Amino acid sequence: MTQPFRLDGRTALVTGGASGIGEQICRVFANAGASVVIADIDLASAESLAGQLSAARAAACDITSESSVKAMFASLSTLDVLVNNAGIGMVGSVEETEFSDFQRLFRVNVDGSFLTTKYALPLLIASHGSIINIGSVAGLVGIRKRFAYCATKGAVVAMTRQLAVEYPKELRANCICPGTVDTPFVEGYLEKYHKNEKDSMREQLNQRQPVGRLGKPDEIAHLALYLASDEAAFVTGSVITIDGGWTAA
Numbered sequence: 079m080t081q082p083f084r085l086d087g088r089t090a091l092v093t094g095g096a097s098g099i100g101e102q103i104c105r106v107f108a109n110a111g112a113s114v115v116i117a118d119i120d121l122a123s124a125e126s127l128a129g130q131l132s133a134a135r136a137a138a139c140d141i142t143s144e145s146s147v148k149a150m151f152a153s154l155s156t157l158d159v160l161v162n163n164a165g166i167g168m169v170g171s172v173e174e175t176e177f178s179d180f181q182r183l184f185r186v187n188v189d190g191s192f193l194t195t196k197y198a199l200p201l202l203i204a205s206h207g208s209i210i211n212i213g214s215v216a217g218l219v220g221i222r223k224r225f226a227y228c229a230t231k232g233a234v235v236a237m238t239r240q241l242a243v244e245y246p247k248e249l250r251a252n253c254i255c256p257g258t259v260d261t262p263f264v265e266g267y268l269e270k271y272h273k274n275e276k277d278s279m280r281e282q283l284n285q286r287q288p289v290g291r292l293g294k295p296d297e298i299a300h301l302a303l304y305l306a307s308d309e310a311a312f313v314t315g316s317v318i319t320i321d322g323g324w325t326a327a
Contacts, residue, residue: 083307086111089156090306093141093194094164096123098261099212102295103161103302108132110303112159117141117150117194119164141190147197157201159306162191162234163212167263169271172225180226187230191237202249209251210305211238212298215321218255231255235317242315250314252305257321258283259293287322 090107094100096118104114108131117139118124124136137153140146141164151157165187168179191211202209216224217231234253241251258264264283272279284291301320304310319325 082309083303084111085159085303085306088158088306089113089115089154090159090161091115091117091137091154091157091194091198092161092163093117093139093190095161096120096127096136098263099256099259099295099298100161100163101127102299103163104131104134106296106299106303107159107306108134110307112306115154117164141194142185144193147190147193151194151197151201154201156205157198158205158207159210160194160198160202160207161210161212161302161306162194164190165212165230167224167227167267169223169267170225171223174223175226180229183226183230184233187227188233188237191234195237195241199249203245207249208306208310209238209241209249210302211235211251211253212302213238213253213255213317215255215257215319215325217253218317218319219325238317239315246314250305250310252310252313252315253317254298254301254305255317255319255321255325256293256298257287257319257324259295259298261295264292287324288327289322291322293320293322 090112092100092103095104095116108114114134116124117137121138128134128136139150211234213234214231216228217235238251238253268276
């Protein structure tokens with residue numbers, strides 16, 4: 079009996095792969111036998127991570143730049159899995175959100191996923207591959223003070239479903255929607271907006287999930303591994319929450 083959830087002989091590319099959830103996806107995929115391309119705007123961190131993995135290489139990429147994305151995929155001869163993980167967030171209601179910040183979030187979270195998907199598509203169709211978009215519960219429910227972020231993650235969910243309908247026999251497309259996950263992203267949020275009340279705010283973030291804690295990056299990564307594997311061959315167009323019960327409450 080073969081071991082399940084293996085990616086031997088496959089190539090996976092993870093955007094924003096040098097830190098947080100993306101880093102853990104790279105680690106889990108490499109341990110499952112994949113050759114991993116760690117795509118990140120921070121090339122030094124991507125190279126450092128690549129050096130720790132059995133079969134990985136770093137690729138400098140600005141996902142908001144069409145020329146940068148196009149060049150990266152032109153350098154690949156094969157691709158089996160694309161993980162659109164890179165993203166940014168911000169805090170603010172619609173009244174508090176500047177148009178420039180709204181556009182900035184869409185450039186990274188939506189335009190970036192569009193560009194990487196567009197230029198990965200020929201390779202993924204050739205391999206009958208898989209797209210895994212990292213969305214958020216913010217794309218499924220309203221969250222106070224997250225107007226722009228909710229808008230962008232809602233778009234990621236919609237794009238995932240459209241891809242699954244457009245290419246039902248050519249590839250699979252699925253979306254993971256995490257709750258709050260304990261990553262440098264969260265630390266950056268606490269440092270920027272709650273520097274003098276980190277402990278109390280962290281506890282509020284813990285309690286936002288009914289299970290009473292933040293998610294762990296490896297929990298998201300192992301769900302991504304399942305979706306990338308042969309065991310998920312019948313799974314496409316799915317939007318899967320992994321949120322400690324947040325959206326069930």
